[in-house]
Amino acid sequence: MKGRWAGRALLGVPTVFLLALFVLPLLSMVVLSFWRTENYHIVQDWNLGNYITLATGGAYVTFLIRSLVMAGVVSLVCILIAWPVSYAIILYGGRYRLLLTLAFAVPFLTGEVLRVIALQGLLGPVGLINAVLMALGSAPLRFIMYTNVASAIGLVYLYLPIVVTVIYLSLLNFDARLIDAAKIFGASPLRAFVEVTWPLNLFGTLIGFVLCFIPCLSATLVPRFLGGANGTLYGMAMAQQFGESGTWALGAAMGVVLFLTSIIAVLLVGMRVDLRRTGFTGFGRG
């Protein structure tokens, strides 16, 4: 009896939390997306106008495509960097493994705004990189000054620690004796990696990918401070609707589209993976 109540309480608290802070705001966003605004006033007039504007306006589709490409590229780059880093920590970190992984989280001790502004100082025309180049008599690197490349660098900088941590945790739980077994049976180190290490850590890698991809898709600060005149991404355009332009209903519709896009992206990634082969045990052994 006591156990049943404890179970209910333990499940109930997060359920209430999710309902109050996730489901209800999301529902209110959906409702708002079917209304309209008129000069900073919300008009409760049910219509599909916002979705029609998003579909036919062109600009918003461009923002979404830009963001999808940006999020995809940044997530891939993060995975490419995070894998060797995490692998090296596991192999050579010794008793400092945890410390080395935690070191990646140090930037999180400061706020996101501060980190982005610091990066603006680093990449900008008077930043450290270009200042050194100019002092050496070289031309400044214009492609890192207020461009989409600068935004991509900023996003990699922001989300790499998350991906490293996730892949590190995946590798930490991976039984390295399987590699030895593969080698004993004649597999080369590369083949052992491709056929044993990689697939058995694919689920962790995908989690890292998704945890990077989703926030990149809605990134606001990075494109605003680093992206320049051609760097407007979907999240930044969406934030604009809730800020100075006051077109909240259109912003809500953009939010709904972003939510659905994120879910579709996650499903697309998930559907291409045989979770059982990745060592994910949530579905049982089958």
Place this chain on the structure above:
Amino acid sequence: MKPHEPISAGVSQDTPDSTPRAGLSVGRRTVLKTIAAGAVASLAAPYIRPASAAPTQLRALMWEGYLLPDVIAAFEEKHGVTFSPTFFDGNSEAYNKLRVGGTKDFDLVQADGFWPSLYFREKLIRTVDYAKIPATQHLFPVFKPAEFKLLTDATTGSDFGVPFCWGSYGTTYNADVVPAEKAASIELLFDPAYAGRLSTSARFEENIALAGILVATRMGTIDKPRPNGKPFNPYDLTDEELAGVEKLLIEQKPLLLTRYQDNATLAQLLESGAIVAAPEFAQTYRLLLAKKAKGEIDTTFAHTLVPKEGGLGWVDTWLVSSGVPDGATLDVCQSFIDTMITPETMKKVALASGCSTTIDIRALSTPEEQALYLMDRTGELSKMYMFDQPSSTEKWERVWSRMQAA
């Protein structure tokens, strides 16, 4: 309850067979109720105050640049209140905050241009009494209610705001690179000769309005009768003019290094030579001039207050939220405004924020400061188009988004 009525719990004292115990007995529920009521009352007491009671907190929705910690601290000590500021960037952001219940959350509000009159029409702010704000006597004549009509209700003649700082959205430029005659026109900001060395702010309203003045000048519609029968207002553009603005802003994109987000970034970009011109509120210009005077930089910077086609201007004001009732809270609000606009405080505000003041502080300023802070150029305000609400935020948002996506 009648006065002196004895409190009995459950049994009347008149009852003949009532025992002393019964007369004094207090039920468990009563005790619990009393404790609960007491706890609720003690918890709620700080928040339940009669409207006439002196406030303990003064909440302001304001621009961060105008916060003077020493002045605020002295005011808090004198009036026994805590000053709680909330900062905003653009007028539309503050307007949104006020509209969604902000009148109950803020006592003092700041706005500029035509925004205070919009606030007043929508009952977001209330009237103020200039007699309770004696420092208003130091306002430059052009900002006194007799001449400055933007803060007076035409119907009742009541004042609903107090002017604070003023300025234009002029062009700061590197005078070593850009000739003065080029800088005298808005065309400078769209000149391919300076490709990659220009910047504008990220504010969508002012970008569109400034481009609107140029487009209307080019189209010849700026002096022609308007569809609404009113004089030209860059915040109320026709569809043809908006189409022209969109085209112009798209053409401008490759010429911009970036759209700056804050004055510190703009100052860095100008100082380093990365850009040679940008529209701004002259705050960065004054900062750079001060650096030049100290010998920290060699570049000469100049500022065009009003371009020849016409420019945008603003007068920042102090307003009192409609959530403030008559009485002690209103008195404290007006006293705060009075403190903020005394000549001594305004001098500090000018130096800290780099803004021109609506209060005459010439007696406290050097001739250089008088020139730098445009103290003898307040008359030029009449040539500027005041910051205003876009005629259709939806249309303007589409223009801005299409430009960003192009």
